[in-house]
Amino acid sequence: MDAKEFTDRARAMKPRLFRIAYLSSRCYQDCEDAVQEALFKAWRHQGSLRENRYFETWLVRILINECRLIHRKNPAGRAEALPEDLPTPEPADPALRDALRGLDEKYRAPLVLHHLEGYTVREVASILKIPGTAARWRLEQGRKKLARALGEEGMTR
Amino acid sequence: MKPLDLRGACPEVPARFEWMYENALSEVGKMQVPMRHKTYMALVATLIAALLLAGLAYAASQSRILERLFPSGQPSRAAEQLVKPVETGKTDGPYSFSVDEYLFDGNELYVEWTAKSESGQLAFFSSSGLDSRAVNIEQHGGAASLGLNEFVPLGDAMDRAAVSREYHGHTAVTLPDGAGGKPFDVTIRGVFLKPVAPVVLESAIRGKISDRPIWLAYKGAGQTFLEPLSTLTLDGEGGRSGDSREFDPALEKLGCPPAEAERTAAYVKGLTEFGYAKLLSEIDLTFTVSPDAAHIYTTEIEGPDTFNFDDFSIKFTRAEFSAAHTLVNATVTTRGETTINDLEKLEYSLRADEGAEDLRVGTCWGIQGSVDGPGSIDLTFLGDPLPEAPSCVLLEAYQYPNGIFDKATDEQNTPVRAPEYDITLKLKKVP
Numbered sequence: 129m130d131a132k133e134f135t136d137r138a139r140a141m142k143p144r145l146f147r148i149a150y151l152s153s154r155c156y157q158d159c160e161d162a163v164q165e166a167l168f169k170a171w172r173h174q175g176s177l178r179e180n181r182y183f184e185t186w187l188v189r190i191l192i193n194e195c196r197l198i199h200r201k202n203p204a205g206r207a208e209a210l211p212e213d214l215p216t217p218e219p220a221d222p223a224l225r226d227a228l229r230g231l232d233e234k235y236r237a238p239l240v241l242h243h244l245e246g247y248t249v250r251e252v253a254s255i256l257k258i259p260g261t262a263a264r265w266r267l268e269q270g271r272k273k274l275a276r277a278l279g280e281e282g283m284t285r
Numbered sequence: 286m287k288p289l290d291l292r293g294a295c296p297e298v299p300a301r302f303e304w305m306y307e308n309a310l311s312e313v314g315k316m317q318v319p320m321r322h323k324t325y326m327a328l329v330a331t332l333i334a335a336l337l338l339a340g341l342a343y344a345a346s347q348s349r350i351l352e353r354l355f356p357s358g359q360p361s362r363a364a365e366q367l368v369k370p371v372e373t374g375k376t377d378g379p380y381s382f383s384v385d386e387y388l389f390d391g392n393e394l395y396v397e398w399t400a401k402s403e404s405g406q407l408a409f410f411s412s413s414g415l416d417s418r419a420v421n422i423e424q425h426g427g428a429a430s431l432g433l434n435e436f437v438p439l440g441d442a443m444d445r446a447a448v449s450r451e452y453h454g455h456t457a458v459t460l461p462d463g464a465g466g467k468p469f470d471v472t473i474r475g476v477f478l479k480p481v482a483p484v485v486l487e488s489a490i491r492g493k494i495s496d497r498p499i500w501l502a503y504k505g506a507g508q509t510f511l512e513p514l515s516t517l518t519l520d521g522e523g524g525r526s527g528d529s530r531e532f533d534p535a536l537e538k539l540g541c542p543p544a545e546a547e548r549t550a551a552y553v554k555g556l557t558e559f560g561y562a563k564l565l566s567e568i569d570l571t572f573t574v575s576p577d578a579a580h581i582y583t584t585e586i587e588g589p590d591t592f593n594f595d596d597f598s599i600k601f602t603r604a605e606f607s608a609a610h611t612l613v614n615a616t617v618t619t620r621g622e623t624t625i626n627d628l629e630k631l632e633y634s635l636r637a638d639e640g641a642e643d644l645r646v647g648t649c650w651g652i653q654g655s656v657d658g659p660g661s662i663d664l665t666f667l668g669d670p671l672p673e674a675p676s677c678v679l680l681e682a683y684q685y686p687n688g689i690f691d692k693a694t695d696e697q698n699t700p701v702r703a704p705e706y707d708i709t710l711k712l713k714k715v716p
Contacts (some may be wrong), residue, residue: 135310142306147295160302164309171313181503181510200626221293228294244291259665261423271289 129174129183137183138167144245145191151228151240152195156217162198166191185247189255192237199233227277235270238263349397350388353455354609354670361672363608364388366580371396373572379404379440382412382475382568385453389574390609390670391463391581394422396456398570400475402440403450408565409436409478409500409511413549415458419469423459436478436500436511443484443502443509452508468575474549475570478562484511498561513561578716583607584674587713594706596623597631604710606637606675611668613678618661625660631706632683635666637675674714682706 129137145163153159170187177186219225228236237256241247247255253263348368351360367388374383381401388395400410414424438448456473482498500511556562584606591600596619603614613635617628683700 131313135313138310138313139306142303143298146298146302146306150295160305163302164305167306167309167313217296217299219294219296224291225294228291239289240291243289244294274289 129177129180131171134171134174138170138187141184141187145187147244148188148191148240149195151225151236151244152192152199152233154199154229158195158198162191162194166194169194185251185255188241188245189257192255196233223278227274230277231270231273235266235273238266239270239274242267348386349453349455350386350395354388354395355672359672361608361670363580363582364390364670364672367577367608369575369577371572373570374399375568375570377477377566377568380408380475380477380566380568382570384473384570384572387572387574388609389460389464389576389581390607391576391583392460392605392607392612393610394458394460394471394574395609396471396473397453398456398473398475399451399453400437400439400477401451402477404440404565407441407443407448407480408439409480409562410439410452411436411476411478412454412456413474413476415456415471415473417469417471419467420460420464421462422471423461436513438502438509438511439477448509464574464576466576466578468573470571470573472569472571475566475568476549476553477565477567478553478556479565480511480562482513482561498559500561513556580608582674582714582716584712585715586710588711590710592708594620596620597628599708601710604678604712606671606678606712609670611666611670613664613666615664616661617664619659624658625662628662630684630686631703632685632700633666633680633708634683635668636679636681637671638677638679675712677712678710680708680710682708 145166146159149159149162149166150156153162166187170190177183228239231239238252241252241255242249249263249267250260252267253260256263258266348365350368351364354360354364367390368386369388370386371384374381379402381403383399385397385399387397394415396415398412400412402408402410415422437452437454439452440450441448480500482500484500484502486502499514501514502509502511504510553564553567557564584604586601586604590602591598597617598620599615599617601613601615603612605612617631619625619628682703682705684703685700
């Protein structure tokens, strides 16, 4: 894959990578760092991509691993370091964001990939390298845990 | 169950993120992609070996199942014996669907089939999984299986490119409880559709936006595949900056009925009702799988199945090496002050018998507990079958300083041999 194809395909994934990193990170700065590092790693290690058709899921997997690494290096997260003239972006439903971020990563990632990004259960399993049955189970458990975190009525949102 | 809407959890992509992203992409173009000499030589050697072995394999067997299962061209005698011809097929007008052969090794069932269209018009084809009233089946969708959310074109040109009138496909499932040695019937459904929604080539998507059903066409391994998508947003122009593609949530909801037949029917109904396609033909094929007890075998653990180390213990529950699959299950549990995070540095390389080559296995993890505390990890090793049942399996331990999740993309994360964690699992062959 040449640089043009890589950048074209990666550019098409910009909103998706943002959302995944945003919900997988403890703070906005970590989100940016994770996406930037994932792009660099994907480009440097594109030899590990067996087929170009899997580019999207492959890049998402690298990003999730990068979020996991950043979290492991600094489990508590860091203070937001945005300059004052660049306010931290807020979603329409901050409570939903906080509830998702509060979930264990093994539940949050399948929920975000399936219910927000539209990946099939099989694709979720492939991205997270877990069996399909495990992906389905984590989705079910994740829904329950999210419902508990939000209050049952929150699931109708 | 109401669909879960998580869109409110994220803000719009901020301008500073856009700026960072474009900067990163511009940097990408200036970076060299490293290719190690060792990797290059290994690639050349692999290509030469593959070319030689592919020729030998083709000469040794015409079975497509064996070619898929044993890419090295060395199927076991037992695996060869387990391949059974079926040659059951039906024709509906210009469309035909046939099951050609199967291989059942006691737990895994592999089926090869062929779909054909003699029509001069373009048709999209996909198959269901396998259904049985007699045995418990888990659809596992191996990499070569065609899922219902993937179709192949048949019968005519598509966007001026020639399309084959025939497609040889493959479906693999697991019988977790086996078949008890008794014959059982399975059913598979072939679906031929006439596309109604426009077909969009992945290679030509830039600059177009669609928010109605489309078929996205993409290439993989020399074959064109098609996916039904509800919206396709291809770039940020035109006032819309969204995903590159989205599966239809209405179709996704239909993907969950427990029985394969219901799932297939619901999915196809959805595709027709939501404007993706018109149904041309559905062909159900039922055939009998007869377990060949004389050639079915697997392995069981003989002797110790639990190994205790200072910082963790590992208990093996299965180590199956059959004529057509390799499966090892284990649970790793932390001990003392060890956390799940510490265990994520450990990886085992599997080898059957002393002196053998490393097994090609994929590893699945299921973490129980918080990553920052004590807990356990369910490990599953899934691999290519071996020509013979081994008498033992050697697990050689490696430690990745930054954890195994980043091993493929972190050059600094070099594994270190950790022989103190090596394990030898003794096996016995059982019928």
